[in-house]
Amino acid sequence: MSNECSEDTTTPEGQPRRCTSCGAAIDTREWYPVVAVPGDGYRIYAFCDEACRGRWQRERGK
C-alpha cells in the first residue's frame, strides 16, 4: 500500500486570501497582484495592492 500523493496546501476556493506583505484580506473576485517565486515548484504570493507587492519585493531583494 503506497500513499505518495501528497496534497499541497493551497488556499481552498472561497477562502479569502491574505496579503503576503501586510496580512489584509484580499477580495479574490477582483484582480490582485501576485508574485510567482521559483524554487521547489512555484510559490504564489498574493498582495492586496501593487504598493504592497513592491514593498515586499524590495525587502526581499536586499
Ligand SMILES: [Zn+2]
Ligand atoms: Zn497588503
